[in-house]
Amino acid sequence: MNRELPSASVFINSWKLALIILVLAAVLRLWGAFDLNEYIEDETLHVSYAKSLGTYGTTANWGWHHPQLSGLIVYGTIRLFGDNPVGWRSSNVFFGTASVALIFLIGRLLYPGSGAPILAMSLLAFDPDHIYLSRTTFVEIPVTFFFLLYLYLLLEYTENRKATLPLAGIAMGLTMGTKAYYALALPMSVLYALLRVRQDRGLDRRVIIDFVVALLMLPFAVYFLCYWKWFGRGYTLFDFIRMKMDAVWALQQLTMDNFAHHREFLAAGGKPWEWFIKPAFWGHQRLFSKETGIFLIQCNNPPFRLLTLPSLLVASAYAFKRRAARELLAPALFVGCYLLMMLARRPIFGYSALPLVPFAYLAIARSVAVLAEKMKKETAVYACFLLAVFVWGAYMFPIVSARLVPLAPFRPILSMARFLGNF
Amino acid sequence: MPFRNKTIPAIALFSLAVFIWTFAYGPARREFISQDKTVTVHSARDIEELWRSSGVHGRVAVVFARHLSRPFPANTFPEMDYLDAAMNHGIVREAYYIVPDRMWTQVIAESIENPSIIVQPKLTDTGYILLHEDGRIYVIPLSKYIPDLGQEKALVVIEPAIWSSEEQSRIDGFVKSGQLTSDLTVIVGDVK
Numbered sequence: 272m273n274r275e276l277p278s279a280s281v282f283i284n285s286w287k288l289a290l291i292i293l294v295l296a297a298v299l300r301l302w303g304a305f306d307l308n309e310y311i312e313d314e315t316l317h318v319s320y321a322k323s324l325g326t327y328g329t330t331a332n333w334g335w336h337h338p339q340l341s342g343l344i345v346y347g348t349i350r351l352f353g354d355n356p357v358g359w360r361s362s363n364v365f366f367g368t369a370s371v372a373l374i375f376l377i378g379r380l381l382y383p384g385s386g387a388p389i390l391a392m393s394l395l396a397f398d399p400d401h402i403y404l405s406r407t408t409f410v411e412i413p414v415t416f417f418f419l420l421y422l423y424l425l426l427e428y429t430e431n432r433k434a435t436l437p438l439a440g441i442a443m444g445l446t447m448g449t450k451a452y453y454a455l456a457l458p459m460s461v462l463y464a465l466l467r468v469r470q471d472r473g474l475d476r477r478v479i480i481d482f483v484v485a486l487l488m489l490p491f492a493v494y495f496l497c498y499w500k501w502f503g504r505g506y507t508l509f510d511f512i513r514m515k516m517d518a519v520w521a522l523q524q525l526t527m528d529n530f531a532h533h534r535e536f537l538a539a540g541g542k543p544w545e546w547f548i549k550p551a552f553w554g555h556q557r558l559f560s561k562e563t564g565i566f567l568i569q570c571n572n573p574p575f576r577l578l579t580l581p582s583l584l585v586a587s588a589y590a591f592k593r594r595a596a597r598e599l600l601a602p603a604l605f606v607g608c609y610l611l612m613m614l615a616r617r618p619i620f621g622y623s624a625l626p627l628v629p630f631a632y633l634a635i636a637r638s639v640a641v642l643a644e645k646m647k648k649e650t651a652v653y654a655c656f657l658l659a660v661f662v663w664g665a666y667m668f669p670i671v672s673a674r675l676v677p678l679a680p681f682r683p684i685l686s687m688a689r690f691l692g693n694f
Numbered sequence: 695m696p697f698r699n700k701t702i703p704a705i706a707l708f709s710l711a712v713f714i715w716t717f718a719y720g721p722a723r724r725e726f727i728s729q730d731k732t733v734t735v736h737s738a739r740d741i742e743e744l745w746r747s748s749g750v751h752g753r754v755a756v757v758f759a760r761h762l763s764r765p766f767p768a769n770t771f772p773e774m775d776y777l778d779a780a781m782n783h784g785i786v787r788e789a790y791y792i793v794p795d796r797m798w799t800q801v802i803a804e805s806i807e808n809p810s811i812i813v814q815p816k817l818t819d820t821g822y823i824l825l826h827e828d829g830r831i832y833v834i835p836l837s838k839y840i841p842d843l844g845q846e847k848a849l850v851v852i853e854p855a856i857w858s859s860e861e862q863s864r865i866d867g868f869v870k871s872g873q874l875t876s877d878l879t880v881i882v883g884d885v886k
Contacts, residue, residue: 327784329828333812434698437705484702488709495716504828505724505752505787508716513830517816521825524813 282386282653289375289392296371296396299668300364304406305356307673311567311694312555317408318359321345328500336518340448340497341410359408366416367405371396373419374629380426381597382637385644386653390636393657395629397664398572403671404625411625414449418456419629421446422604425460429467430597440485444493452626455607461486463600470596523616530618539690540621543612546571547579547631551621552687554671555694563677566670567694568684569621574663576624578638579605579631585638601637605630725751726847732879738772741851741880745776745785748878754843755780755789756874758865759853759882761804762791762831771853771882781828786849788829794856795835805833836861841874850876 281288310318316332323331324339325346334342349358374395378388395401404412421442424435446453461482468478495502498511506514530537539553540546550573558564571577583602590598608627612619643652669676670684678685685691727748735741755777763775780786793801805815805824815822821834836857841848852865868874 323782327782329782329784331782331827333827335827434701437701440705481698481702484706484709489705492709492712495712499719502716502720503723503752504720504784506720508713510720511716517823517825517830520816521813529812 282389282650283384285389288389289372292389292393292396293368293372293375297364297368299397299402299664299672300367300405303672303674304360304364308356310359311407311673314359314408317342317345317410318349318354321349321408322354324500325350328504335514336522337410337450338448338494338497339501340445341408341413341450343497343500344413345408360406363405363408363412366413367401370401370412370416370419370629373416373423374632376423377419377426377629378633378636380423380430381600381633382640385637385640386649387633387636387640390639390653390656390660391629391632393660394575394632394635397660398575398628398632399568399664399667399671400570400572400622401625401628402664402668403567403569404622406672409622409625410450411452411622414446414452415626415629417442417446417449418453418626421457422460425464429464429471432471436481436485437489440489441493443486444490445497447490447494448497450626452608452611452623455611456604457490459603459607460600463596463603466596525617527618536690536692537618537620539688540569540624541571541689543609543619543623546621546624546627547576550577550687551689552684553621553690554688555692556685557673557694558678559675562679563675565673565675566681566685567673568667568670568688570667570671570684571621571624572663575635575660576628576631578635582631582635582638585641586634589637589641598637601630601633605634720752723752724846725749725753726877730847730877730879732881734881734883736883738774738776741772741882742774742776742779744878744880745780745849746783750785750849750878752787753785753849754846755786755849755851756792756841756843756876757789757851758792758836758857759851760793760797760856762833777831778826781826784828786829789826789831790839790848791831791833792836792839793833794858794861795837797856798835801833836864841868843874845875847875847877850874850879851882852879853882855882 316334319331320334321342323329324342330339330342344362345359348362352358352361371392375388375392378391382388401412421439424439424442427433427435428439443457446457464486465474465482468474472478495508495511502511527534527538536553539551541549541551545551550571552568552570552573554566554568556564556566583605587599587602590596590602605627608630612623612627639652639656640649643649646652666680667684668674670681727750733744735744757777759771761770761772763772763777777786777789777791781789802815802822805811805822811824813825815824815833818832820838821832824831824833854862857865869876
């Protein structure tokens with residue numbers, strides 16, 4: 272692998288640094304997350320959806336075409352903590368924080384002996400939009416968590432020969448049961464696993480059976496079970512297939528006219544092709560005076576996500592040079608997910624960029640690590656990069672989390688906002 | 695390896711059991727009433743209360759009426775969105791809305807204009823489908839409707855005032871021939 276830094280380097284395999292970043296990630300997602308005792312944007316849809324699903328097995332707010340697991344989870348936390356901000360948001364706080372840990376673990380398996388895992392982890396931990404969405408009920412947080420969990424368990428199987436394949440299958444089913452973002456990435460990752468196993472120990476009948484059972488039968492079983500409320504309304508599998516076909520058809524009929532009430536706000540996040548090219552800030556404000564207010568700003572984390580496309584090129588070139596499939600996995604998964612969104616025949620909004628972000632950050636982190644190695648200044652580059660990520664995240668945190676802030680320090684961001692409504 | 699030898703067959707069996715469950719669980723959860731009955735009501739609210747109090751669940755509704763769900767002035771049926779409420783509460787999972795042929799073009803226009811429709815109706819050979827949040831609603835003119843529910847009994851709603859005697863005989867024929875069976879038939883009498 273890489274020319275390794277001295278084993279004492281704080282950036283390599285440092286569980287202590289990883290733990291510090293994880294604790295900070297938890298603080299940024301938890302601190303004040305339940306203070307706003309009102310629905311934040313789509314929470315008004317998500318919470319009523321969850322309650323309808325839990326109570327009657329039916330969906331609400333035209334959410335019938337999406338898988339139902341996230342609604343069941345939110346309903347579960349509402350039952351546990353009450354119909355209040357803790358009940359609505361606590362699952363996303365957990366899933367968002369846990370995703371930060373998972374990207375570190377995945378980074379260790381993909382890029383052992385490099386600083387990339389810590390860099391990728393910090394990018395996600397301090398990503399203002401990931402923080403924002405982790406403090407709400409958006410489905411993008413649990414679906415990303417479940418996919419990362421699946422990928423981690425799959426890599427433990429392929430890279431370390433651990434018996435995690437069935438667990439990976441469960442996590443795959445949970446991913447499918449939450450939202451369809453990874454419809455291409457899931458089979459791509461299975462193909463990667465088959466390739467790695469063939470390289471490592473050869474493919475025999477037993478391995479093929481394991482794959483079919485653990486990564487095909489089991490995920491679909493879990494996926495169907497995520498619809499137990501729906502099946503409980505009297506339906507059978509034939510009805511399910513018909514409903515899914517209806518859903519694809521209905522989604523393809525949607526245009527921006529169907530979102531007329533929020534058109535400007537939703538359009539502000541940009542079209543998919545813009546997500547990693549143009550800086551974007553948008554959101555809502557509540558001003559208390561000319562000098563102070565609270566904000567719920569969404570963004571595409573411009574300083575860092577705009578590094579994605581060049582980083583994908585660097586990481587891919589490096590992978591080809593080393594002839595290492597493992598190095599190519601994150602760029603390939605990014606492309607797989609992105610293609611699905613670019614080709615989708617329905618409006619796609621800014622928050623849908625989130626499921627791509629872990630792969631973008633793995634690619635960025637890998638590119639920074641490769642360049643740092645070439646410059647032979649790993650420690651300095653890693654330290655500067657981490658500092659930049661932390662400073663940006665700390666600066667943005669108050670305006671993505673509805674903290675009361677003076678306006679002056681944030682005017683540069685607010686002046687760039689494509690849309691700034693009141694809430 | 696012994697772990698693997700037990701785990702993989704166990705998972706395969708579990709998956710197979712879930713596959714069978716997808717066919718058995720839903721039908722087992724449908725709730726019917728034990729003795730078939732016919733009830734005359736005078737408002738959509740009566741139907742909603744009747745369905746709810748009867749404990750029926752996960753059912754197919756077959757509605758022979760002029761209007762499906764839009765709110766209309768007083769003394770018109772329905773005065774409330776009873777089918778929508780029944781679908782939202784899991785009472786009805788799928789509905790057939792059968793209308794007189796002479797009113798077909800009006801019904802289509804009303805469906806397209808209906809502001810609660812998110813996507814336009816899906817056309818079929820016999821009529822069209824409204825993709826309701828909680829199940830399909832088939833909209834069909836009477837002349838093209840042939841009941842196809844197998845052995846399953848339906849929740850039937852009939853608004854007799856809008857049907858000619860020939861049309862009424864056709865509807866009665868479905869019942870007599872056993873093509874359409876119902877455990878709870880609602881006749882909409884004079885609207886209050």
